[in-house]
Amino acid sequence: MAAVADQAQMRKGPWTEQEDVQLDFYVRLFGERRWDFIAKVSGLNRTGKSCRLRWLNYLHPGLKHGRMTSQEEQLILDLHATWGNRWSSIARRLPGRTDNEIKNYWRTHMRKKAQEKRNMRVSSTDASSISSSQSSLTEPMEIATSMFEEEDGGVMGPSMDQIWNELAVLDARFNHEGCEEEDFDQLMQIPPMGSLWNYSDTALETGGPGKGH
DNA sequence: AAGGATTACAACCGCAGAGGA
DNA sequence: TTCCTCTGCGGTTGTAATCCT
Numbered sequence: 313m314a315a316v317a318d319q320a321q322m323r324k325g326p327w328t329e330q331e332d333v334q335l336d337f338y339v340r341l342f343g344e345r346r347w348d349f350i351a352k353v354s355g356l357n358r359t360g361k362s363c364r365l366r367w368l369n370y371l372h373p374g375l376k377h378g379r380m381t382s383q384e385e386q387l388i389l390d391l392h393a394t395w396g397n398r399w400s401s402i403a404r405r406l407p408g409r410t411d412n413e414i415k416n417y418w419r420t421h422m423r424k425k426a427q428e429k430r431n432m433r434v435s436s437t438d439a440s441s442i443s444s445s446q447s448s449l450t451e452p453m454e455i456a457t458s459m460f461e462e463e464d465g466g467v468m469g470p471s472m473d474q475i476w477n478e479l480a481v482l483d484a485r486f487n488h489e490g491c492e493e494e495d496f497d498q499l500m501q502i503p504p505m506g507s508l509w510n511y512s513d514t515a516l517e518t519g520g521p522g523k524g525h
Numbered sequence: 526a527a528g529g530a531t532t533a534c535a536a537c538c539g540c541a542g543a544g545g546a
Numbered sequence: 547t548t549c550c551t552c553t554g555c556g557g558t559t560g561t562a563a564t565c566c567t
């Protein structure tokens with residue numbers, strides 16, 4: 313009963329600077345676990361879920377802010393072509409970037425690209441040239457945009473045939489580099505999950521991320 | 526300069542899986 | 547074994563900032 317009342321009073325919406333400071337303090341104190349507990353003891357009128365999201369997507373010390381670099385963009389395109397909308401998996405390959413950030417980036421940028429490409433085709437080609445242009449795609453950007461072709465109004469995913477086709481292309485590329493999926497981490501020179509985000513902050517050295525469990 | 530359209534990003538929601546009691 | 551809580555994920559929405567006419 314009281315819990316229901318509490319839920320009703322929970323704060324929503326944008327975080328204030330004060331809330332950020334408070335959350336930061338308590339996460340450093342208790343670690344990145346037990347978000348409901350942190351939400352309670354911190355006195356923030358937020359749900360644990362909200363606290364976790366704020367921390368992971370904004371306050372985490374390892375996060376990069378600002379625009380994607382061209383390398384990151386390229387990597388996102390490649391990985392999305394391989395994995396589809398598995399944003400968290402993609403994010404693990406991009407240190408300092410969150411799944412949320414990548415998801416947003418994809419939605420805004422790729423949608424735009426797909427639309428531009430579509431407009432170009434409509435104005436310059438007939439139906440038969442579309443299939444031939446698909447088979448000649450060589451750049452990840454082209455692959456991604458072609459896989460993200462839209463129907464009017466809505467975003468449309470690629471067909472399974474398309475997915476497997478493009479996977480074959482990427483596969484061939486990785487094999488050309490002499491690496492398997494398991495070697496991908498090495499290829500990308502990304503540290504393993506646990507050490508993905510290294511805290512420089514000494515306050516966390518005793519605890520650190522992923523310590524819980 | 527004003528106002529509408531578009532873009533970029535933050536945050537919420539619902540669901541599913543893992544793990545503990 | 548079942549239930550409950552916590553965590554993580556992907557989809558979606560809301561809004562501030564920027565661009566364009």
